Amino acid sequence: MLVLALDTATPTLVAGLARWSAGDGVTVLAERAVPSGTKHAELLTPAIEGVLADAGLAIGAVEAVVTGLGPGPFTGLRVGVVTAAALADARGIPAVGVCSLDAVGTGARTVVTDARRKETYWAAYATDGTRVEGPAVARPEELGLPGPFTGDPAFAERLGAPVTPADVTTAGLLRAAAPQLADPGSAAPLVPLYLRRPDAVPPTSIKPVTR
Amino acid sequence: MNEPIVLGFETSCDETGVGIVRGHTLLADALATSMAEHERFGGVVPEIASRAHLEAMVPTVHRALADAGIAASDVDAVAVTSGPGLTGALLVGVAAAKAYALALGKPLYGVNHLAAHVAVDELQHGPLAEPSIAMLVSGGHSSLLLVPDLAQEVQSLGRTIDDAAGEAFDKVARVLGLPFPGGPPVDRAAREGDARAIAFPRGLTGPRDAAYDFSFSGLKTAVARWVEARERAGEPVPVADVAASFQEAVADVLTAKAVRACRDHGVDHLVLGGGVAANSRLRALAEERCAAAGIVLRVPSPRLCTDNGAMVAALGSRLVAAGVAPSAPDLGADSSLPIDVVSR
Ligand SMILES: [Zn+2]
Numbered sequence: 212m213l214v215l216a217l218d219t220a221t222p223t224l225v226a227g228l229a230r231w232s233a234g235d236g237v238t239v240l241a242e243r244a245v246p247s248g249t250k251h252a253e254l255l256t257p258a259i260e261g262v263l264a265d266a267g268l269a270i271g272a273v274e275a276v277v278t279g280l281g282p283g284p285f286t287g288l289r290v291g292v293v294t295a296a297a298l299a300d301a302r303g304i305p306a307v308g309v310c311s312l313d314a315v316g317t318g319a320r321t322v323v324t325d326a327r328r329k330e331t332y333w334a335a336y337a338t339d340g341t342r343v344e345g346p347a348v349a350r351p352e353e354l355g356l357p358g359p360f361t362g363d364p365a366f367a368e369r370l371g372a373p374v375t376p377a378d379v380t381t382a383g384l385l386r387a388a389a390p391q392l393a394d395p396g397s398a399a400p401l402v403p404l405y406l407r408r409p410d411a412v413p414p415t416s417i418k419p420v421t422r
Numbered sequence: 423m424n425e426p427i428v429l430g431f432e433t434s435c436d437e438t439g440v441g442i443v444r445g446h447t448l449l450a451d452a453l454a455t456s457m458a459e460h461e462r463f464g465g466v467v468p469e470i471a472s473r474a475h476l477e478a479m480v481p482t483v484h485r486a487l488a489d490a491g492i493a494a495s496d497v498d499a500v501a502v503t504s505g506p507g508l509t510g511a512l513l514v515g516v517a518a519a520k521a522y523a524l525a526l527g528k529p530l531y532g533v534n535h536l537a538a539h540v541a542v543d544e545l546q547h548g549p550l551a552e553p554s555i556a557m558l559v560s561g562g563h564s565s566l567l568l569v570p571d572l573a574q575e576v577q578s579l580g581r582t583i584d585d586a587a588g589e590a591f592d593k594v595a596r597v598l599g600l601p602f603p604g605g606p607p608v609d610r611a612a613r614e615g616d617a618r619a620i621a622f623p624r625g626l627t628g629p630r631d632a633a634y635d636f637s638f639s640g641l642k643t644a645v646a647r648w649v650e651a652r653e654r655a656g657e658p659v660p661v662a663d664v665a666a667s668f669q670e671a672v673a674d675v676l677t678a679k680a681v682r683a684c685r686d687h688g689v690d691h692l693v694l695g696g697g698v699a700a701n702s703r704l705r706a707l708a709e710e711r712c713a714a715a716g717i718v719l720r721v722p723s724p725r726l727c728t729d730n731g732a733m734v735a736a737l738g739s740r741l742v743a744a745g746v747a748p749s750a751p752d753l754g755a756d757s758s759l760p761i762d763v764v765s766r
Contacts, residue, residue, distance in 0.1 A: 253754040256520040290517040301525030410467035
């Protein structure tokens with residue numbers, strides 16, 4: 212099965228093309244990791260066209276789309292999720308969402324990524340890669356997990372432990388998506404892992420305009 | 423009839439709009455709104471709007487395709503509001519439109535929301551007379567435009583220097599204890615009131631003021647001050663009279679400036695657009711003054727005045743017909759896209 216994988220949960224967007232089968236696992240054909248900051252919307256579709264060109268394939272050959280659902284900064288995160296949903300809808304192919312943190316690194320680890328506001332998104336994994344805690348958002352000082360840490364090394368000092376630098380990868384996304392790819396009918400709707408409520412405070416009382 | 427079918431996306435504020443047109447023919451105008459979720463905040467909360475756009479996107483596309491009776495593969499071009507608007511909200515539409523265009527192998531046009539408000543009238547009243555003057559008034563914008571060529575050239579004559587007209591309606595509604603958004607309830611309340619009961623100020627109408635700019639902040643404050651003085655004195659507030667007098671001040675300024683712009687530029691066609699163009703007094707006064715000045719007035723039906731996807735598809739259709747180049751693959755959103763950029 213030819214799978215297009217996307218993720219925009221971190222400042223480096225990922226687009227990848229891979230062959231996947233239940234028996235043989237993942238073969239990545241092309242991958243682009245683009246440092247995109249807040250320019251995910253501008254750069255994601257060119258990256259998708261780029262990996263299609265790299266692999267010498269047309270969009271019509273893609274049979275499923277896998278996307279990271281975050282957690283990640285909301286605006287960029289939505290770009291990836293809506294792109295995956297729209298591509299899959301237009302082509303009539305399944306769209307599969309996975310936790311983006313599941314696609315960072317392998318083995319026993321605690322993954323940390325930037326949640327802004329001096330906090331980190333995190334999730335903890337057992338040796339076999341199963342997620343055992345998270346995803347959640349916390350101040351790194353209060354995380355209280357031993358590591359080893361993988362992900363955004365900017366948090367090393369505040370975690371008091373080294374962080375092995377690692378990003379979301381196409382292989383990681385497909386690994387996390389395997390159960391749903393094996394049975395696309397089971398794929399849940401694409402709902403971002405926001406983990407935070409929208410910033411919006413209802414006015415407690417109506418203030419006179421003139422004072 | 424081989425005119426191209428254009429799929430249009432609008433997500434600049436709280437409406438998720440997906441419209442489909444063939445040439446000047448409206449095929450579908452599907453809309454989802456998060457308005458109810460913003461009500462308790464008294465204004466649109468960008469993050470709530472953006473989350474709602476994502477949830478509504480694919481279902482709204484499905485509704486539009488079903489209403490039009492076409493398949494996605496029948497679409498010849500995709501258009502999307504690229505600005506101005508709320509960045510996070512715009513980006514959901516831009517990303518979705520780019521993905522549909524890529525998946526369908528069709529050209530993509532990132533368009534200006536304001537120009538789309540003008541274009542939508544072509545779906546009801548046929549090709550726009552060019553040049554036209556356009557006045558767009560809503561909760562987000564208040565603009566007076568000269569439109570020599572809708573596909574290529576739109577000039578700004580004036581705009582609000584403070585609040586949008588629709589914002590003034592929202593704030594006055596709040597002062598009067600009427601629901602949000604304020605436009606329809608103020609309009610309804612005003613029907614029972616006397617528009618000459620209270621002489622509210624007409625902003626920027628002095629001889630040395632900018633002829634085509636608007637200001638609604640002073641009017642809003644004057645209404646609030648008037649109502650608060652009544653309340654402090656323990657007297658009842660005549661809600662209908664306040665609503666009618668406020669609405670009269672807004673309609674008076676808007677129509678006077680629009681007619682003056684037509685006269686000054688020798689233009690005999692005026693197009694209204696935006697949510698406030700659904701206001702009954704504004705429509706009536708515009709008709710009266712345009713008739714007196716020999717100006718042809720074009721106002722889309724209220725449903726097409728407010729934000730929707732059909733207006734974006736309508737402008738996309740104009741761009742395709744005019745042979746304008748599609749947008750580059752790195753199209754993004756620009757929250758303050760200038761009006762002279764019709765497409766990018
Ligand atoms: Zn608008």
